[in-house]
Amino acid sequence: MLSCKQTIELGSKNLDTVLAWHQRLEMKLHLMVCHNCRRYIKHLRFLQKVIVSIDKQDSNIHLSEQARERIRKKIFSK
């Protein structure tokens, strides 16, 4: 049986790559009996959602007028 620590590392790895079948099985077995790990995995999925949504937000970051001028000079002088 996997420990919780091993399970959550696999849970994270599962977001980045395809796990081997035995790893998936071991993870599932552990999750069946461990509510804390189930929560953790849910939280990880939520984090992924947040990071994607943060990236898509209309942001209030703008090029300053000075920066815009500097860029304009450089790109139009070539």
Place this chain on the structure above:
Amino acid sequence: MPSKTEKPEDWLDDYGDMLYCYALLRVRSEATAEDLVQETLLAGFQGFEKFSGKSSVRTWLMGILKHKIIDFFRKNRHEQTLLKESDLGEDLLAHQFDQRGHWSIELLEWKTPDQHLSNKQFQQIFQQCLSRLPQRMLDLFMLRTIDGVSSEDCCDILGFDSNNQLWVTLSRTRMRLRQCLEIKWFSNS
């Protein structure tokens, strides 16, 4: 054919902020982000002849910027500070798990998490949590999870020795973010 309404001389006004914002979120230096926007626009001017018009100019310019950012990371690989044991959250592990690797804390249930996504305060807290991460962890997290750069390329760009090291780092990054959000947001909300 590229649309006639897209005049390269308007790109700075039309897409400058978008490109800058994207770059700044990743390189975290205003000067570098500004340079990247400039290089992207220049490359766009030079390549516009070859632009097929299959995608929008916006998407096309973003594609150029992504390559420029990756090049930037690759060039500066040797200047990046290596992660220390403490960055990987060994102390956090010790706090959360007992010696057999079982939880020694009770995780909170995050109620209706999706509702928080559009909350401005939540977004600020999340940004704070991101900014507490060591630079290299954040670079990796952004490249891998938002930009979808492959594990192999991430290793190459950021100078990780192996995929395994990469996965462990990503796992610890998420652990730190999770912990930060739980403490700063979910335990108060």
